[in-house]
Amino acid sequence: MTTSKPALFHRLEGRQAIADLLAGRTDTDVLEVLDGRPALLHLEGDEPGPHRLISVLLHGNEDSGYRALLDWLRSGGRSLRPLWLFIGNVRAATQNGWFGDRFLDDQEDFNRVWGIEPATTRMRICAAQVLDIITAQPLEGAIDIHNNTGDNPMYAIIPDPTAATRSLAALISRIGLIWGTQDNTLMQALEGVCPAVAVECGRAGVAAHVSWARRAIEVFMQAEELRPPDTSGDGWSGPMGEGQRLLEVRFRVEVRREVAFEFAQELSEAHDLSITPGLDAANFGRLHAGTRVGITVPGGDIPFVVLDDTGVDCAPAFLQVDGEGSITLTRDVIPAMMTRSAEQTRRDCLFYIVADLGGTAGEPEPRLPL
Numbered sequence: 032m033t034t035s036k037p038a039l040f041h042r043l044e045g046r047q048a049i050a051d052l053l054a055g056r057t058d059t060d061v062l063e064v065l066d067g068r069p070a071l072l073h074l075e076g077d078e079p080g081p082h083r084l085i086s087v088l089l090h091g092n093e094d095s096g097y098r099a100l101l102d103w104l105r106s107g108g109r110s111l112r113p114l115w116l117f118i119g120n121v122r123a124a125t126q127n128g129w130f131g132d133r134f135l136d137d138q139e140d141f142n143r144v145w146g147i148e149p150a151t152t153r154m155r156i157c158a159a160q161v162l163d164i165i166t167a168q169p170l171e172g173a174i175d176i177h178n179n180t181g182d183n184p185m186y187a188i189i190p191d192p193t194a195a196t197r198s199l200a201a202l203i204s205r206i207g208l209i210w211g212t213q214d215n216t217l218m219q220a221l222e223g224v225c226p227a228v229a230v231e232c233g234r235a236g237v238a239a240h241v242s243w244a245r246r247a248i249e250v251f252m253q254a255e256e257l258r259p260p261d262t263s264g265d266g267w268s269g270p271m272g273e274g275q276r277l278l279e280v281r282f283r284v285e286v287r288r289e290v291a292f293e294f295a296q297e298l299s300e301a302h303d304l305s306i307t308p309g310l311d312a313a314n315f316g317r318l319h320a321g322t323r324v325g326i327t328v329p330g331g332d333i334p335f336v337v338l339d340d341t342g343v344d345c346a347p348a349f350l351q352v353d354g355e356g357s358i359t360l361t362r363d364v365i366p367a368m369m370t371r372s373a374e375q376t377r378r379d380c381l382f383y384i385v386a387d388l389g390g391t392a393g394e395p396e397p398r399l400p401l
């Protein structure tokens with residue numbers, strides 16, 4: 032492999048170096064060659080101009096973007112503009128089986144190390160060096176490809192709801208999700224540099240979701256401008272006008288730390304809470320008032336916290352527990368990013384409650400009276 036080897040990540044320059052890396056290798060072979068280190072790849076575009084950036088695998092267990100990117104490179108895909116391509120947490124994707132971990136126990140989350148100064152860890156220094164390189168020349172836009180751990184449609188996360196960022200989201204996806212609290216993500220670090228969105232492509236390990244990522248990559252590469260061709264004044268009406276929606280994260284739902292739980296229909300003696308399986312099918316749809324979300328010990332309090340953006344627990348405004356321990360919603364909610372993984376529930380949260388701001392799909396939803 033023709034690559035210089037700075038301490039913290041590989042750098043590959045040009046189509047031939049990338050072709051040499053990929054030649055005769057499967058997706059996992061390539062990870063093996065990268066030998067535990069991230070990689071920053073650079074490609075010229077068909078036309079000069081500002082660069083575009085695609086990052087994949089910042090979470091080592093989220094394979095769709097990585098597989099889609101390699102597939103696109105193998106097919107000889109062309110980009111209109113010069114490109115930076117970043118492959119993130121290779122160690123977490125290789126150490127405990129292929130695509131085994133979001134991040135390893137001895138690692139930080141690679142999606143939370145960007146723009147932290149001073150950079151006191153290897154991963155933060157790596158992130159700072161990559162940022163220095165990619166921002167040394169003008170950047171036109173960036174997409175960071177992820178997967179979820181529950182069923183979700185594809186959506187684009189908008190950390191900074193400027194017209195340009197919303198337009199980029201509309202180019203990539205039918206659903207845009209405004210989500211302001213994205214501290215130290217790569218996308219947040221690029222705020223003020225260029226429009227940047229995270230693209231969530233369903234669950235990892237699903238072939239169809241690689242296709243979602245592949246389509247996002249192609250649209251991003253081939254766009255003359257990083258906005259839908261028929262963007263109106265407010266930047267939010269795109270080529271996917273039918274059914275396009277703009278939503279905003281409002282509440283974060285967690286299981287209380289002290290509560291032992293599992294995903295199951297009935298309560299077992301080993302747990303204090305069983306969360307109803309399959310609720311993730313309603314992600315970006317609707318869970319109606321009265322929906323049973325779980326069962327807890329009779330006489331117990333609400334075993335969830337529902338945090339607003341100031342950290343206040345609003346659980347009693349959304350949930351109630353009856354005498355049998357059955358936990359139900361007291362109002363309709365739009366859930367998003369609900370996981371089906373107990374580990375992910377502990378590490379991050381169970382789901383978010385979002386508000387529908389409208390779009391071409393329908394009228395804006397009234398704000399929750401909280």
Ligand SMILES: [Zn+2]
Pocket residue numbers: 089090093142177178
């Ligand atoms: Zn992720």
